[in-house]
Amino acid sequence: MFMFVIRRLLVSIMVVLASVTLVFFILNVLPGNPAEMMLGPNATPETLQNLNESLGLNKSLLVQYFDYMRGFLKGDLGESFITKKPVIDQLLAQLPATLSLAGASIAIAVILGMVLGVLSAVYQNKAIDYVVRMISLFSISMPTFWLGILLILIFSVHLQWLPAIGNGSLRQLILPACCLGIASAGSLSRLVRNSVLEVLNEQFVVTLRAKGLPEKLVLCKHVLRNALIPTVTMIGIVAGELLSGAVVTETVFSRQGIGRVVVEAIMQKDIPLVQAAILIAAIFYIIVNLLVDISYTYIDPRIRSKH
Amino acid sequence: MKPLLEVKELSVDFYKHGNAINVIDKVNLRINSGEIVCMIGESGSGKTITSLSIMRLIDFNSGKITHGDIELSGVSLVTLTKQEISVLRGKKIAMIFQEPMSALDPVFTIGDQIVEVLIRHTNLTKPAAREQAITLLQRVGIPEPEVRMKQYPYELSGGMRQRAMIAIALACEPELLIADEPTTALDVTIQAQILNLLKEIRDEFNMSILFITHDLGIAAEIADRIVVMYAGKVIEQAAVHELFEQPFHPYTSGLLQSVVTMDSDRTEKLFTINGSIPSLSELPTGCRFHPRCAYATDRCRSEEPELVSQSGREAACWNIEKLLHEPQQQVEPKRIIAADRAIAASFEHEQKQRLPLLEVRAIKKYFSIEQGLFKQNKKLIHAVDDVSFQIGKGETFGLVGESGCGKSTLGRVLLQLEQATSGQVLFEGKDVLRAPAGEWKSSRRDIQFVFQDPYGSINPRWKVGDIIGEPLWVHESLKGQAKRQKVVEVMELVGLNPAAYDRLPHEFSGGQRQRISIARAIALKPKFIVADEAVSALDVSVQSQIVNLMQELQGQLDLSYLFIAHGLNIVRHISDRIGVMYLGKLVEIATTDELFAHPAHHYTKALLAAIPLPDPTRRKTFLPLQGEMPSPANPPTGCRFHTRCTAATDLCKKIEPALQRIGPGHLAACHYPA
Numbered sequence: 001m002f003m004f005v006i007r008r009l010l011v012s013i014m015v016v017l018a019s020v021t022l023v024f025f026i027l028n029v030l031p032g033n034p035a036e037m038m039l040g041p042n043a044t045p046e047t048l049q050n051l052n053e054s055l056g057l058n059k060s061l062l063v064q065y066f067d068y069m070r071g072f073l074k075g076d077l078g079e080s081f082i083t084k085k086p087v088i089d090q091l092l093a094q095l096p097a098t099l100s101l102a103g104a105s106i107a108i109a110v111i112l113g114m115v116l117g118v119l120s121a122v123y124q125n126k127a128i129d130y131v132v133r134m135i136s137l138f139s140i141s142m143p144t145f146w147l148g149i150l151l152i153l154i155f156s157v158h159l160q161w162l163p164a165i166g167n168g169s170l171r172q173l174i175l176p177a178c179c180l181g182i183a184s185a186g187s188l189s190r191l192v193r194n195s196v197l198e199v200l201n202e203q204f205v206v207t208l209r210a211k212g213l214p215e216k217l218v219l220c221k222h223v224l225r226n227a228l229i230p231t232v233t234m235i236g237i238v239a240g241e242l243l244s245g246a247v248v249t250e251t252v253f254s255r256q257g258i259g260r261v262v263v264e265a266i267m268q269k270d271i272p273l274v275q276a277a278i279l280i281a282a283i284f285y286i287i288v289n290l291l292v293d294i295s296y297t298y299i300d301p302r303i304r305s306k307h
Numbered sequence: 308m309k310p311l312l313e314v315k316e317l318s319v320d321f322y323k324h325g326n327a328i329n330v331i332d333k334v335n336l337r338i339n340s341g342e343i344v345c346m347i348g349e350s351g352s353g354k355t356i357t358s359l360s361i362m363r364l365i366d367f368n369s370g371k372i373t374h375g376d377i378e379l380s381g382v383s384l385v386t387l388t389k390q391e392i393s394v395l396r397g398k399k400i401a402m403i404f405q406e407p408m409s410a411l412d413p414v415f416t417i418g419d420q421i422v423e424v425l426i427r428h429t430n431l432t433k434p435a436a437r438e439q440a441i442t443l444l445q446r447v448g449i450p451e452p453e454v455r456m457k458q459y460p461y462e463l464s465g466g467m468r469q470r471a472m473i474a475i476a477l478a479c480e481p482e483l484l485i486a487d488e489p490t491t492a493l494d495v496t497i498q499a500q501i502l503n504l505l506k507e508i509r510d511e512f513n514m515s516i517l518f519i520t521h522d523l524g525i526a527a528e529i530a531d532r533i534v535v536m537y538a539g540k541v542i543e544q545a546a547v548h549e550l551f552e553q554p555f556h557p558y559t560s561g562l563l564q565s566v567v568t569m570d571s572d573r574t575e576k577l578f579t580i581n582g583s584i585p586s587l588s589e590l591p592t593g594c595r596f597h598p599r600c601a602y603a604t605d606r607c608r609s610e611e612p613e614l615v616s617q618s619g620r621e622a623a624c625w626n627i628e629k630l631l632h633e634p635q636q637q638v639e640p641k642r643i644i645a646a647d648r649a650i651a652a653s654f655e656h657e658q659k660q661r662l663p664l665l666e667v668r669a670i671k672k673y674f675s676i677e678q679g680l681f682k683q684n685k686k687l688i689h690a691v692d693d694v695s696f697q698i699g700k701g702e703t704f705g706l707v708g709e710s711g712c713g714k715s716t717l718g719r720v721l722l723q724l725e726q727a728t729s730g731q732v733l734f735e736g737k738d739v740l741r742a743p744a745g746e747w748k749s750s751r752r753d754i755q756f757v758f759q760d761p762y763g764s765i766n767p768r769w770k771v772g773d774i775i776g777e778p779l780w781v782h783e784s785l786k787g788q789a790k791r792q793k794v795v796e797v798m799e800l801v802g803l804n805p806a807a808y809d810r811l812p813h814e815f816s817g818g819q820r821q822r823i824s825i826a827r828a829i830a831l832k833p834k835f836i837v838a839d840e841a842v843s844a845l846d847v848s849v850q851s852q853i854v855n856l857m858q859e860l861q862g863q864l865d866l867s868y869l870f871i872a873h874g875l876n877i878v879r880h881i882s883d884r885i886g887v888m889y890l891g892k893l894v895e896i897a898t899t900d901e902l903f904a905h906p907a908h909h910y911t912k913a914l915l916a917a918i919p920l921p922d923p924t925r926r927k928t929f930l931p932l933q934g935e936m937p938s939p940a941n942p943p944t945g946c947r948f949h950t951r952c953t954a955a956t957d958l959c960k961k962i963e964p965a966l967q968r969i970g971p972g973h974l975a976a977c978h979y980p981a
Contacts, residue, residue: 202409203404203406203409203410204409204410204411204412204413206359206364206367206402206404206410207402207404207410207411207412207472207475208412209362209364209367209393209396210362210364210396210397210401210402211396211397211401211423211424211427211475212393212394212395212396212397212398212424212427212428213393213397213423213424213427214390214393214427215389215393222412222414222415225414226412226413226414299414300413300414301413301414301459301461302413302414302459302461
């Protein structure tokens with residue numbers, strides 16, 4: 001088990017290095033010169049030349065890459081082209097808002113998705129199942145910006161229960177977290193429904209019932225744990241999406257967050273900032289997936305033995 | 308005496324898309340305490356449904372008891388609430404199943420799964436329950452029970468899992484144990500051990516057992532009384548000796564005759580009951596068996612016979628009298644004909660004269676498992692270890708052995724589905740394993756295959772005609788009308804209706820699907836077919852049909868077979884010569900009659916002795932073979948069988964015996980051949 005984690009960590013480090021490299025080159029082959037963008041159409045060739053030099057953009061791509069990697073290994077991700085501040089500080093300032101939104105929405109998605117999914121499976125083809133399936137279809141097909149606006153209209157404007165915008169307090173977190181969480185809960189509940197149904201058809205469920213176990217125990221102890229593997233995989237994927245894909249929600253609820261920073265940075269061709277943000281997303285994704293893989297081994301002993 | 312369990316006129320309906328389908332109809336069943344009752348019948352006859360109904364487990368599958376009653380020690384189970392019945396399950400009635408791997412929860416330890424049932428039904432504390440669980444594991448013959456407690460189902464062998472299942476069932480000392488084909492998925496040697504264990508348990512706890520099986524040999528071995536089911540009805544019920552001596556129902560009589568025994572005449576075709584069991588949604592009128600019955604009269608076609616008592620037994624047939632006065636069809640069991648050594652000698656001579664079709668030379672197949680941080684620790688699984696043999700033209704070579712002995716891997720190597728670690732396979736003198744890249748297609752053309760699972764081995768989304776015609780397309784680029792014409796020919800050859808060309812596999816029964824597989828295999832007119840457990844998944848009567856078909860085709864198309872199986876009776880019937888494998892090694896090769904008459908290797912002897920005989924007067928009084936096959940990752944030194952062999956000496960532990968000639972056409976790898 002320990003060996004497994006070590007091996008996965010080594011692989012993860014390589015993945016991080018590879019993603020840094022990839023991001024560096026992709027951003028550099030994009031058309032448009034950052035210096036030109038910053039100076040606008042009226043810039044003289046001379047000022048352009050100066051700015052290119054000060055940003056290090058006149059060097060060959062390979063030299064730029066090695067400079068960047070040297071800095072990266074020392075923990076220096078460079079300075080923003082625009083604000084001239086270290087990008088790392090800028091991003092770390094956004095991290096709490098992003099993480100709390102991601103965490104809260106995952107929690108909502110998991111709880112809602114599991115409960116609905118199990119209900120729907122247990123009452124297969126009965127009224128509850130149809131209702132749940134309608135709800136999940138609704139939540140999957142509804143764009144988040146629209147759901148966000150809907151939530152604001154109902155809970156902030158009409159009922160005036162919760163604040164519509166801003167970040168900081170827990171109350172301000174509720175609506176955006178629900179907005180993001182509900183969207184993922186829909187697809188999660190479908191997955192849970194399918195895997196629970198699959199497990200319910202297994203022979204060992206007959207054994208458990210033949211042992212005289214109450215249905216509640218059969219379901220909550222045995223069936224759920226067996227159905228958890230695909231669910232956990234899905235949680236891993238959803239978590240990755242939430243970090244970078246929360247832009248829309250952040251915009252609707254006027255929240256700070258890495259998502260919005262990245263979008264702005266891309267517009268302004270602020271390459272160091274984009275690179276650093278993608279890097280953080282990659283690391284986050286890798287950590288989540290490492291956790292997912294480790295949790296597999298706790299859920300299913302057969303996976304444990306393979307390592 | 309009042310019976311422990313009494314099922315009275317039980318009818319059960321299943322609901323599918325709002326329609327009710329009657330699955331069992333007025334089933335009567337009595338089990339006295341301490342009695343073993345075997346329920347036999349083909350798949351689809353309603354055996355399992357009856358057993359699940361007794362447990363009221365059909366409640367969970369949208370099944371409903373529409374008529375009749377089930378009484379356990381005078382208490383009606385039909386009227387109990389869900390809570391009340393769940394208290395009885397596992398406590399008064401317990402159940403074990405066919406496939407012990409899927410019947411145990413894969414993510415909990417064996418210990419947890421036993422403790423769970425104890426906690427549910429007794430007042431034991433958790434530590435006390437653990438103690439009890441260890442005692443139970445010990446009782447069912449699991450070595451090192453403390454270690455096993457912490458293991459998961461996948462870490463145990465099939466036999467050990469079934470023992471663990473039995474431990475769970477025994478936990479609360481139930482009055483009735485329902486065993487649904489508990490040995491079907493196991494090897495004969497392990498099957499004998501489990502049957503023995505069940506008999507011991509019955510004696511020890513005075514428990515009643517309802518034993519469901521399709522194997523009449525097992526029924527003869529273990530049953531006190533036998534209940535025969537057909538298409539959802541009980542059609543005959545009698546004490547085991549009476550039933551085997553004189554069946555009252557034509558179906559039972561047919562079943563008994565389709566059993567292939569070690570005594571049956573190999574030159575004759577196998578007896579088959581025509582047709583197959585009807586689907587429950589299209590039941591025939593009158594007696595449900597009449598379309599397949601040789602005795603059927605007009606009355607059988609219009610009027611359904613009731614189960615009537617006659618001299619202490621019951622049968623549902625209008626023609627019992629006719630059947631009884633028929634001259635006894637049962638052939639006096641011929642003892643195994645002592646193989647004529649002179650014939651064997653001339654056979655050996657003949658073998659040397661002609662060129663073998665297929666020659667396997669020192670084939671090894673090792674699988675490696677990697678462990679450690681950088682996968683630096685390599686461990687080798689010796690799946691097939693230095694195996695050599697020959698198959699002549701038109702010959703059928705049987706390959707037998709317990710599961711895990713490497714027989715299927717060997718078959719896959721011959722088909723080039725696995726790459727051999729070393730060795731040669733010569734087909735008509737050419738080494739197919741090292742054939743040049745351009746010849747891979749032609750070298751595969753003459754070697755075809757039929758696999759065990761008639762469901763998994765054909766693509767469910769393809770039309771039957773396309774499945775059979777695919778090899779024609781691959782090798783001869785046949786399309787359209789040309790392909791159809793050839794496929795229709797082949798379909799007729801294997802007894803499939805050519806009208807089925809455009810239908811999908813799910814519309815066919817297991818036996819018919821196996822015909823599709825065979826049709827696909829012979830479509831290219833190959834010379835050699837590897838049949839890996841080709842009939843093991845089929846019902847007895849269907850098994851015989853397929854074996855007969857394979858033998859007919861062999862005559863017509865001059866085929867050679869490698870027939871891999873664990874069911875020795877069938878192998879005996881179809882094979883000219885047989886090879887016995889144990890733990891990757893070929894330990895004995897002989898002509899069929901010679902092998903069965905004079906088995907030389909102690910393993911072969913044990914295998915033969917483990918086969919249940921369909922004759923209740925010849926029950927076994929001893930256990931043929933103890934223990935299980937060791938892991939092929941770590942095979943024993945010397946003779947690999949020495950750990951289980953009663954004749955083993957120090958020599959066997961140290962030096963591995965070579966496969967050598969001990970008689971005409973008879974090779975064995977044993978220091979002390981019998």
